[in-house]
Amino acid sequence: MRILTTAAVVTALLASGCAKKKIAELPPADVTSGAGGTTGADGATGLGADGSVAGGAVAGSQADLVARAGSDTIYFNTDKYELDDASRATLDAQAAWLAANGAVRVTIEGHADERGTREYNLALGDRRATAARNHLAARGVASDRMTVVSWGKERPVAAGSDEQSWAQNRRSVTVTAQ
Amino acid sequence: MRFTLFPLLLLAAPLAAQNAPRVTTPASQAAAPADDDTALEVDIVGGISQPLSIAVPVMPTPRATPTPEGDTVSLGRQVAEIVASNLRSSGLFTPAGPGGLPAVSFAQVTAPVFDTWRANNASALVQGFVQANADGNLTVGCYLYDVSAGTELARQGFTVAPANWRRAAHKCADAVYARLTGEGAYFDTRLVYVAETGPKTKRVKRIAVMDADGSNHRYLTTGQSTVLTPRFSPLGGQLVYMTYADKMPRVYVLDIATGSQRPLIAGNFMTFAPRYSPDGRNILFSMSVAGNTDIYRVAAEGGTPVRLTQAPGIDTGGSYSPDGTRIVFESDRGGSQQLYVMGADGSNPRRISFGGAAYATPVWSPRGDFIAFTRIGGGQFRIGIMTPGGSGEKLLTESWQDEGPSWAPNGRVIMFHRTAQGSGKADLWSVDLTGVNERRIPTPLDGSDPSWSPLLN
Numbered sequence: 001m002r003i004l005t006t007a008a009v010v011t012a013l014l015a016s017g018c019a020k021k022k023i024a025e026l027p028p029a030d031v032t033s034g035a036g037g038t039t040g041a042d043g044a045t046g047l048g049a050d051g052s053v054a055g056g057a058v059a060g061s062q063a064d065l066v067a068r069a070g071s072d073t074i075y076f077n078t079d080k081y082e083l084d085d086a087s088r089a090t091l092d093a094q095a096a097w098l099a100a101n102g103a104v105r106v107t108i109e110g111h112a113d114e115r116g117t118r119e120y121n122l123a124l125g126d127r128r129a130t131a132a133r134n135h136l137a138a139r140g141v142a143s144d145r146m147t148v149v150s151w152g153k154e155r156p157v158a159a160g161s162d163e164q165s166w167a168q169n170r171r172s173v174t175v176t177a178q
Numbered sequence: 179m180r181f182t183l184f185p186l187l188l189l190a191a192p193l194a195a196q197n198a199p200r201v202t203t204p205a206s207q208a209a210a211p212a213d214d215d216t217a218l219e220v221d222i223v224g225g226i227s228q229p230l231s232i233a234v235p236v237m238p239t240p241r242a243t244p245t246p247e248g249d250t251v252s253l254g255r256q257v258a259e260i261v262a263s264n265l266r267s268s269g270l271f272t273p274a275g276p277g278g279l280p281a282v283s284f285a286q287v288t289a290p291v292f293d294t295w296r297a298n299n300a301s302a303l304v305q306g307f308v309q310a311n312a313d314g315n316l317t318v319g320c321y322l323y324d325v326s327a328g329t330e331l332a333r334q335g336f337t338v339a340p341a342n343w344r345r346a347a348h349k350c351a352d353a354v355y356a357r358l359t360g361e362g363a364y365f366d367t368r369l370v371y372v373a374e375t376g377p378k379t380k381r382v383k384r385i386a387v388m389d390a391d392g393s394n395h396r397y398l399t400t401g402q403s404t405v406l407t408p409r410f411s412p413l414g415g416q417l418v419y420m421t422y423a424d425k426m427p428r429v430y431v432l433d434i435a436t437g438s439q440r441p442l443i444a445g446n447f448m449t450f451a452p453r454y455s456p457d458g459r460n461i462l463f464s465m466s467v468a469g470n471t472d473i474y475r476v477a478a479e480g481g482t483p484v485r486l487t488q489a490p491g492i493d494t495g496g497s498y499s500p501d502g503t504r505i506v507f508e509s510d511r512g513g514s515q516q517l518y519v520m521g522a523d524g525s526n527p528r529r530i531s532f533g534g535a536a537y538a539t540p541v542w543s544p545r546g547d548f549i550a551f552t553r554i555g556g557g558q559f560r561i562g563i564m565t566p567g568g569s570g571e572k573l574l575t576e577s578w579q580d581e582g583p584s585w586a587p588n589g590r591v592i593m594f595h596r597t598a599q600g601s602g603k604a605d606l607w608s609v610d611l612t613g614v615n616e617r618r619i620p621t622p623l624d625g626s627d628p629s630w631s632p633l634l635n
Contacts, residue, residue, distance in 0.1 A: 118407065122406075
C-alpha cells in the first residue's frame with residue numbers, strides 16, 4: 001500500500017506536466033496540485049486515497065505528510081546521492097511536518113534505477129536514504145524516529161526502461177510508520 | 179541418501195555370476211590418466227573447437243526388473259537420454275541417440291561393435307547398463323570408448339537407490355566430460371536461484387532449488403518477503419541469502435533439507451552480498467553502518483563480524499580466492515565501481531580492473547585462474563573474466579543486462595541472469611569460457627541470481 005501511494009504521487013507528477021529529464025528539480029508544490037483525480041498506468045489503486053488529500057487527511061498520516069510537506073519523495077541523479085536544492089526544500093518541509101507531528105515515526109526508503117548491479121544498488125539506495133535521513137536529523141528530527149531501508153532496484157515506481165522512468169525510480173521516500 | 183561410486187572392476191564378481199559383461203580392465207584404470215595421448219580431446223578454454231560427435235545408445239539391462247522408478251528397460255533408455263542431454267548442454271559434443279541408434283546387447287556393453295559406430299560417424303561412444311540389485315538398489319555401468327582407435331577410455335559404475343537414478347546418469351555424463359575435456363565434472367550439481375513472478379514494480383521473489391538439469395525443482399521460501407542473492411555453501415547443505423523478512427535487508431543462513439534458518443549476525447544493520455569462504459567456515463558479507471558499506475567476515479555459525487575494508491564508499495561483492503588467502507571485491511572508492519584484490523585480512527587492496535568501464539559482482543573461480551565479473555559500459559551489462567592480476571580480460575556475453583555470474587564447480591562454465599529491457603523479466607543462462615556455448619536454463623518461472631552448488635558426492 002505504501003508503495004502504491006508513492007506510485008500514485010509520481011504518476012500525478014507526470015500527469016501534471018512537470019516530469020522533466022531531471023525530476024529532482026521539480027518544485028515540491030506541484031505534487032499536491034496534481035495529486036487529485038489523476039489516473040495512471042501503475043498503482044492506480046492508490047489514487048483514491050490521494051484524492052482525499054486536498055480535503056484534509058488524517059493528521060500524522062502519509063497523505064497528511066504529502067499534503068503539508070509537499071512531497072514524500074526526493075530524486076537523485078544517476079549513481080549519485082547528493083541532495084539538490086529541491087530535495088533539501090522538500091526535506092525541510094518534511095522536517096517541519098515531523099516537528100508538528102512529534103509522535104510519528106518514519107521509514108526512509110532508498111531506491112535505485114534498474115541500470116545497476118543488484119548489490120551495488122542496495123548500497124546506493126542505502127546511501128540515498130541515509131542522505132535524506134541525515135538532512136532530517138540536521139533539521140532536528142530525532143534519530144530514533146527514523147529508520148533507513150534500502151530497496152535497491154527491487155521496487156521501481158515507473159516500469160519503463162527509459163531515462164524518464166529511471167529518473168523517477170532514483171528516489172528516497174519518507175514513509176510514515178502505521 | 180545412499181549413493182556409492184566405485185570402479186566397475188569391483189563389480190566383476192557379482193556381475194560374472196549373472197553372466198554379465200566380462201570386466202577386463204586392469205586394476206589401475208580407476209583414474210583416467212590426465213596425460214593420455216589419445217586424439218580424443220576437447221578444448222574448452224582455448225578457442226572454438228568442433229563439437230565432438232558421440233553416440234549414446236540405449237543402455238541395456240541384464241534382466242528386466244520393476245523398480246519404484248519404472249523397470250530397468252525404460253531406465254536404460256532414460257539414463258542414456260540424460261547422458262546425451264548433459265553432454266549436449268555443454269556445447270562441446272554433438273550426441274547422437276539414444277533414439278535412432280542400433281540396439282546394444284548386454285554382452286556388447288564391454289565389447290562394442292566398433293564398425294557399427296564408425297558407420298554412424300561417431301568419434302566417441304558411451305555405452306552402459308542398468309541393473310537392479312537384490313538389495314533394491316540400481317547399478318548403472320558407464321563405459322566410454324574411442325571409436326576410431328577401438329579402445330576403451332574410461333569406465334565407472336554407480337550404485338544408487340532407485341530414486342537417485344538421474345544422479346547416476348549425471349555421474350556417467352560427468353565421467354565422459356571429464357575424460358574427454360580434461361576438466362572437472364559439473365553435471366551432477368544443483369542450482370539455487372530466485373524465482374520471479376509478478377509485475378515489474380512489485381516482483382514476487384522466492385528462493386528455489388533444482389538439479390542442474392532442471393529436475394527436482396522446489397521452492398524454499400514462500401514469496402511473502404522479497405529475497406535476493408542465494409549462495410550455496412561449498413559444503414552443499416546450506417545457503418546464505420538476503421531477505422526483507424525483518425523489514426530491512428538482512429542476510430540469513432538456510433538449511434536446505436530442514437528449511438530452518440537464522441540471521442547471520444545479530445543487530446539492526448543492513449547486511450547483504452553474502453558469500454561463503456571456500457572451506458565453508460566463514461561468510462563474507464557487506465554491512466552498511468551510517469550509510470557507509472564495508473565488507474565483513476564472520477564465522478559461518480555466527481559470532482562477531484570482523485571488518486575487512488576501511489575506505490569510505492561502497493565496498494561490496496566480496497569473494498574469496500579458492501585457497502582462502504585473498505578476496506576480490508568491488509568498490510567505488512576511486513569514483514566508479516571497480517574490482518580490487520586484497521588479502522583475506524583486508525590488507526593491501528589493489529585495483530585490478532582498468533578496462534574503461536565499471537566493473538561489478540566479481541567472483542573468483544574455484545580453479546583460481548579467473549575472476550568473473552559484470553562489466554557495465556556502452557549501454558550494456560556483460561559477463562566477462564580476467565585473471566586475478568587483472569590481465570587477459572575477455573567478455574563472454576553481450577546483452578542489454580547480464581549480471582551476477584556464478585561458477586560451475588569445474589571453473590569452466592558460468593551461470594548468470596539476463597534481464598530483458600522493458601519488461602524487466604529475467605532468466606538464467608550459462609556460458610563457457612569460450613563465450614561461444616551460451617544456453618538458456620529453463621525454469622518454471624522467471625529466474626535471477628543463480629548460484630551453482632559444489633559437485634555432489
